[in-house]
């Protein structure tokens with residue numbers, strides 16, 4: 001059977017594009033930079049959402065919804081914020097169309113011009129802090145811990161499905177606190193939630209750390225990040241959590257009376273992950289045959305393909321499979337029985353490989369006679385014949401094994417791809433091989449900028465668990481007391 | 491305790507506004523016509539979403555996501571559709587801001603003008619059918635049954651929280667079929683899903699019917715609706731399902747090859763419910779003390795208020811309550827234990843009444859001694875003292891009773907408020923009392939329009955279960971073979 005995907009060795013980026021399209025995850029739309037998320041891709045996103053939403057609620061957050069539009073003037077209130085987002089905004093200027101006087105369809109009605117333009121939200125700090133102003137008078141109103149699931153728009157010039165699109169789906173948490181300490185703790189709690197989600201559900205190992213000033217969120221005092229390594233050796237920023245200090249409270253004049261009756265500005269955090277996680281999930285595990293999905297996020301965890309020639313054979317297989325399906329569903333496993341007779345088993349095998357279904361069962365008349373079933377696992381592509389009796393137990397364990405195995409594989413790959421270097425020459429050399437490079441840096445934005453210009457590598461983060469270590473900056477030779485993590489990134 | 495809400499008898503519309511604000515459901519934002527849905531209101535919407543989403547999946551639908559923007563030219567492709575929506579569209583004309591040369595914040599960058607304006611979706615038929623064009627070649631690609639949960643924007647001039655807002659949240663299903671018959675069946679299936687949801691979960695009885703031509707969705711051949719009656723005697727359209735014929739397939743040139751190899755245009759449906767349902771839920775059941783929520787959609791189904799003076803008393807109550815809470819949660823019931831000691835029990839009682847929590851338990855030291863607990867139900871405001879032993883069983887049954895009771899109450903109210911009239915004078919007289927009026931109509935848009943102009947009443951629907959009956963139109967005296975349902979409406 002002909003390969004439907006460009007092999008990774010030939011072109012990793014073409015392989016990615018092929019995979020997103022062929023596995024029915026997403027496609028480009030008629031609107032520049034905006035994607036259509038197809039049902040199979042959306043089903044994965046829904047599984048992500050449902051796990052994350054549970055984690056947010058378990059850490060004391062509530063969902064809410066704020067307007068998609070932000071008055072232009074709100075944008076200017078926080079200087080760094082407007083600087084960071086103004087260059088890529090969709091702007092609503094009118095609120096009505098009219099029939100073209102020349103008879104060519106519809107045109108914008110010039111009389112329906114807005115007094116103040118509205119920005120389609122690229123992120124919601126400004127509209128939310130303008131709202132919080134009315135919700136907060138005293139320490140008794142704090143903390144506020146809201147999350148919203150929403151679409152946002154950033155007018156990116158070069159877009160790629162899931163990784164960088166003009167419109168994307170995300171969640172954004174926005175919290176308000178009485179003390180700096182509490183806000184910092186919240187920021188850290190949420191980067192840990194993201195890290196746990198990435199590792200335990202996506203099976204993607206991540207490095208948690210702090211962004212350098214150059215890479216910080218526009219308006220934040222500190223940005224925490226989780227950084228994942230893709231198979232091509234590039235980093236992918238997968239989630240961020242921002243300590244915003246009192247910046248937005250000051251911009252929107254949000255003060256509270258403390259227990260002691262003193263007035264102070266409120267402390268803020270914000271944190272988000274987006275459909276970009278789909279890109280990370282796809283790129284971290286998949287192979288030249290298609291997607292490899294971690295069982296915990298696979299919309300179909302087990303597929304059963306009957307092998308038959310005659311309807312009587314199918315009927316018998318259906319009966320036996322029915323019992324197994326009931327048992328698996330009882331255990332909360334998503335099972336599909338594919339008896340579509342327009343397609344041959346071989347076609348189906350390739351299709352479910354392409355779609356990353358973790359476990360595939362094949363059942364034919366001979367299996368029924370022998371009381372067996374063929375079990376194939378997607379991650380290793382290996383097959384075994386298993387007794388039908390007790391196969392449900394076997395599958396539960398197998399799904400766990402697959403989840404563990406693909407995480408371990410990604411972890412091993414990252415270990416192999418992480419190096420420490422001590423000179424700029426070595427840095428540039430190793431960079432060509434991809435991966436994470438731990439190196440000393442003098443702590444200045446200027447040095448970081450120079451390295452970026454010369455090599456396209458950026459500081460992905462200053463890892464939280466990085467030990468102190470005396471050294472000299474690979475670029476400037478100035479003293480440094482900690483290595484930071486460099487990489488080329490998506 | 492002073493009433494926090496304007497009584498319904500004084501002003502029903504002020505009562506509604508008070509309730510939405512005071513119960514922390516939603517509020518107006520800084521953006522004209524756009525609302526903020528607050529956590530408590532959003533929690534109700536989430537419960538609605540989760541039930542509806544299950545119902546959609548059980549009827550064979552998948553979720554997907556399509557772009558928020560629609561190229562202006564797509565809009566003109568279906569004549570009725572553009573006519574229906576062009577007058578209330580948010581239009582994106584630019585994609586960048588820049589620093590004001592005069593130093594006043596940011597302004598729209600005139601160089602970043604879009605070649606073609608983008609409309610913020612008011613509904614997605616056009617962008618979706620433009621996408622389906624690429625998904626459909628043959629009958630094997632059909633049916634397609636997608637749903638999307640999304641925000642939409644219609645630039646309404648007079649807005650009211652939940653009932654009519656410029657931005658609202660909704661779901662929109664869009665299906666594609668090989669035959670007319672199948673599309674009609676889908677349209678009917680979905681209006682039945684909506685009807686079941688309204689009656690079994692929202693406890694709101696609805697009349698299912700077909701819209702007259704005047705009230706049809708822009709671009710549909712037939713619009714099915716569910717109509718609910720509010721306490722002030724006005725109707726609220728709560729969900730619609732449209733048979734779109736081949737209109738959108740023709741507008742976007744979506745053809746398929748049939749089994750027999752013939753080419754034909756694809757048949758379409760679309761259907762949606764929105765955060766407007768929140769308005770229906772609030773107005774159908776609530777009273778002058780606050781919200782009355784059906785247990786099946788209440789974020790908090792049971793609240794336990796401890797009555798104590800000393801910390802030792804609280805500790806004992808907590809212990810006993812803990813056992814009960816565990817039992818209730820095991821049965822899937824959402825319970826809150828409110829031991830906030832900044833607020834008095836009386837304040838809490840009023841607060842949970844305002845928020846419509848179906849069952850409230852009060853537990854004091856004397857209750858512990860007697861092995862009892864005070865159980866209050868929100869719908870009837872009655873209280874009883876119940877033995878603690880077995881109270882979990884009691885509560886499960888009570889929640890069922892409340893669900894049934896508020897539905898029955900709404901059903902009785904509707905029965906009392908539905909009348910048949912045979913003359914226009916009687917029609918006008920009864921209209922002042924509110925309610926549904928069954929009357930003969932000659933079937934012409936002109937008559938409907940005249941009645942609307944003269945009385946502000948519209949034909950809410952031609953009920954599906956309305957028997958044939960010879961009669962004459964109350965307005966024109968022309969023959970009619972069926973009564974239709976009139977009302978003033980939200």
Ligand SMILES: [Zn+2]
Pocket residue numbers: 088154156
């Ligand atoms: Zn950007």
Ligand SMILES: [Zn+2]
Pocket residue numbers: 578644646
């Ligand atoms: Zn409208």
